[in-house]
Amino acid sequence: MKAVGIIAEYNPFHNGHAYHLQEAKRVTGADVAVVVMSGNFVQRGEPAILDKWERTKLALHNGADLMVELPVFDAVQPGHLFAQGAVQILAALGVHDLVFGSEHPDVDFMDLAKKAAAIESEGQFTDRTQTFASAYAAQLEEKTGFKLEDPNDILAFSYAKAVLASDVEMDLHPIARKQAAYHDQLIDEAQDIASASSIRLALHKGKWEKVEKVVPADTLKALKEKPTSLGFEKPFFDLLRYRLLTDTVGQLGQVYQMAEGLEYRLVGVATAKEAPQSYQSFIRAVKSKRYTFARMQRTMLYTLLNIKVDQMQAAMADSYIRLLGFTDEGQAYLSEVKRRARLPIISRVDQGLAKANLRLDYKAGLVWQLLAGQAASQEGQDLARRPIHYIKEEN
Amino acid sequence: MKAVGIIAEYNPFHNGHAYHLQEAKRVTGADVAVVVMSGNFVQRGEPAILDKWERTKLALHNGADLMVELPVFDAVQPGHLFAQGAVQILAALGVHDLVFGSEHPDVDFMDLAKKAAAIESEGQFTDRTQTFASAYAAQLEEKTGFKLEDPNDILAFSYAKAVLASDVEMDLHPIARKQAAYHDQLIDEAQDIASASSIRLALHKGKWEKVEKVVPADTLKALKEKPTSLGFEKPFFDLLRYRLLTDTVGQLGQVYQMAEGLEYRLVGVATAKEAPQSYQSFIRAVKSKRYTFARMQRTMLYTLLNIKVDQMQAAMADSYIRLLGFTDEGQAYLSEVKRRARLPIISRVDQGLAKANLRLDYKAGLVWQLLAGQAASQEGQDLARRPIHYIKEEN
Known part of the structure; x- marks a missing residue:
């Protein structure tokens, strides 16, 4: 079976994500979409709007086949570490094609990353502050003619660099994002796609009529019924x-x-x-x-x-593949690759794991629930929790 | 000037406390009552019902002349350490008479403590658990004929032991408590005195009609208007x-x-x-x-x-006299003794002290306010706060 990899936050899962899953399979001819997704906290250091299980369900219902967690030590990191962690996990699962959105899908990001590596070997670009990021982009533009400034391009570039820096084989497939720009804060009334940040903003303002146009019905339902991080x-x-x-x-x-x-x-x-x-x-x-x-x-x-x-x-040096959920196809793919998976596959967290490798994700889950004011007696985020097996309904 | 010492929690300040202050001065012929009082957390490990400043005001309005804080490292301790800390501070302020309530005011607690010391030198009574406390009391009764079981007697015994164990000169004056027993959980309708714990219980149940009979008017006002630890x-x-x-x-x-x-x-x-x-x-x-x-x-x-x-x-080995408030008489007494005070007198906490000796009290105050949901911009419990100078109104 052929798999295509996607790196996501699904914060929350919206129509653009569903389109992206569909396109990812189409452009690569893949049988299954393998998604590595941030857990209960996202890259900007914020709590995810819905917990990782709700977001997993929504993704499985809308085109994903295998969902694995990007552990908190990779997920809540600057772009280059986020990308490294995600690429490492996808590669460990035998994924050799990565599809991602980009403002400039015609750009060869791998080539860009190689040229950047040459620049870096000359200069001093280990500093990751804003000022240095601008200086870096300026120098890159001078050498390549490409201005790296759009958020999805920057992420795409990080993926390319992560692939380059590791020994994984991964083909990169940038695709155009449909309509909404990453940073758009307003939901265009005429569109059925909006950025996740504009959706979160609408949710904070209680503008459900805007949200309902741009997310699948089950996302809307989850946002209305499940604990969210809005408060x-x-x-x-x-x-x-x-x-x-x-x-x-x-x-x-x-x-x-x-x-x-x-x-x-x-x-x-x-x-x-x-x-x-x-x-x-x-x-x-x-x-x-x-x-x-x-x-x-x-x-x-x-x-x-x-x-x-x-x-x-210690945690970053000891990563793993944490299964969050799968469809029948995702499960079949998993069976095919699991013996040669290059990281341990974890489908169930026990007390031992919660105190060892998994302790940071476990703690993140406890704190997410504490913030939600959820009774500790409710089902936790990790201990004894099994991956979601989503069985598609026949049409 | 002659001073009488009192060790208190005033949680909250009630009619029995006012009576006790009056009696303390009367039986010792003292000019001023010096009170060492727990700060924002009390001996049982609970937050005080009103903060230390409100409780200081109420005590000054009702008979106390000089209020000093029993630091959190002495206040939130088992009886014997609580007593040691309090006796040390009173002695450092030149106080040689200690008045306290007791269920058996005729008992010579100093004599009892001396006999207990003899027993301890023979046996193994360093363990402070419940079981050992009972065994200890049984052995003490066997030797002295006195059954140490009532809460005020136990505290009184701790004071005597603290005096005996230190090099301070302090005469002990047990006085009978008026009406309410320490552990009484019910407020007797016919009485104007009730235990602090029964008052807290009534407050938790919102039974103001019971509370108002047994506390001074200003305590009632403070309980109704100031932040309390009820929530x-x-x-x-x-x-x-x-x-x-x-x-x-x-x-x-x-x-x-x-x-x-x-x-x-x-x-x-x-x-x-x-x-x-x-x-x-x-x-x-x-x-x-x-x-x-x-x-x-x-x-x-x-x-x-x-x-x-x-x-x-480190904190226990580096105690101090933290002034919370005084009347004119209390201030005069302080002037008289301060040069020979055996611990540093602190009337104002600056950043330096908040990071050094005072750091535990400072932290306790911050947390009390955090629990109260008080805005950090409100006047804090320690930094830059000056002792309350209470000027009695002429009658």
């Missing part, structure tokens, strides 16, 4: 403040990505007489020009999850 | 669960009083499928026979405040 900002900030007020700066200093004395600034701002009263204003108050907003949000998430540098490094 | 149980448990779910057992194991692998049981119960849904039921689920309920509550508070063994030990 998470306050409890998130409450817990974060609690940690900042009670941990020592020594403890906070061990958090992953806590650099340049940031822990002192965090505590200073949190205990100031005129301390910010919302998470967004807090981030703005602690952020400096050297950090992107997303990086600061990720660092705050690591702080909330109390993920230390050493734990992060 | 703290849920946020306390939410934050505690968050910490248990995110800290490693290694981190939890460093918490003061976390013994015998308790950290594993705490995490196990907190993450269990049928995890307790309230703080009270959680405590019952983790408690073993070897621990009193109060000890378990204290350990949970240390966990919430993230107080580690080494921090606790």
